[in-house]
Amino acid sequence: MNDEHLYNQLTLYMRYLRNEKQVSEHTLEAYASDLEKILAILLTQGIEHWQEVQTATVRVLIAQLHREGLSSRSLARLLSALRGLFNYLIRENQCEHDPTTGVKAPKSSRKLPKVLDVDRAQQLLDTPLEQDFNGIRDHAILELFYSSGLRLSELTQLNLHDIDLKAGLATVLGKGKKMRIVPVGTKAINAIEQWLPLRLAHIAGDEQALFIGVRGKRISPQLVRERVRLAGVNNLGQHVHPHMLRHSFASHVLESSHDLRAVQELLGHADISTTQIYTHLDFQHLAQVYDQAHPRAKRKS
The missing domain is CATH 1.10.443.10 (Intergrase catalytic core)
Incomplete structure (x- = not known):
């Protein structure tokens, strides 16, 4: 299986976030973890190019991770990371569409913050x-x-x-x-x-x-x-x-x-x-x- 494109584009995107967007190390680590999780699932489905990812692919992926216990908040962050990646790929002419359009994470009740009185x-x-x-x-x-x-x-x-x-x-x-x-x-x-x-x-x-x-x-x-x-x-x-x-x-x-x-x-x-x-x-x-x-x-x- 030729997964070189997936890995290379992901590496370039992370470099873009670090050097041009100058996001924090904490955010970089979170995005890298989310996107590597997505990449691993895509590889099991035989997908070798980000262009091959469709909206239906993303919906199935989100549903799978939700069944595995990933929280709504984590899924929303994961979708945000994936959306950012596809915006970058479109801008770099590596992809023609954003498959995350219209896809939302499952809703959950918002946790109230813990405070000291x-x-x-x-x-x-x-x-x-x-x-x-x-x-x-x-x-x-x-x-x-x-x-x-x-x-x-x-x-x-x-x-x-x-x-x-x-x-x-x-x-x-x-x-x-x-x-x-x-x-x-x-x-x-x-x-x-x-x-x-x-x-x-x-x-x-x-x-x-x-x-x-x-x-x-x-x-x-x-x-x-x-x-x-x-x-x-x-x-x-x-x-x-x-x-x-x-x-x-x-x-x-x-x-x-x-x-x-x-x-x-x-x-x-x-x-x-x-x-x-x-x-x-x-x-x-x-x-x-x-x-x-x-x-x-x-x-x-």
Whole structure:
């Protein structure tokens, strides 16, 4: 079987994503895993060229993976990866059609994000950590996650000049290379100010990263995940991850402000429907607003 075309075009596409689109390593790994899974199935069906893939082929493929237990969310990501590949192939004149057109992943109920309530968040942040390099840095990281609702990648990419402590602002590079400015709370500012002298003492060369490891270089996402997990276990007796702090930030700000658009801007969501998942905690308030504001909703006393 001649599968050289399938492999070669897939390799070129991944190179395009890395070099021209400059997608993150995490996204690259996810796309590579999804597309290699598809490629393996296509080879068992005797398909040797991407041009041979038809819409019916994709529907059967999705149905097969669904039966094997792949979640709706994973199938949607897989379809997105495949759609991106065919857009590339069409542009490169390697294919004339997109077989993913009209194909959708099976629907599933949207999982609500796991959040810490306000008291648990305060407990996580107020429990003293070790007053050493790791402890002081980790405290600043936790405070900044919760203060500003940053994604993990946004926090690890922060440079020293991205933080304006006097103004209480941080300039963040979000998804799609979009810049946004987010507020930084007083507690986070204080924690960062305590961290900066240690950073200066350990910095390696001209490293610009705000958060560094013991060797003086930019801290990795993997290390941040592990340090946040340890803080959760030690301070709360539960697993905590960076995105849980982002979810908690969003839920708590929305509960207090009831301003969905503002929370959308703070989180850097392109689509407000992504932000709307946080309204699950605030239905009672929405019902009260409706009762008080709608002329046909007022009840007789």
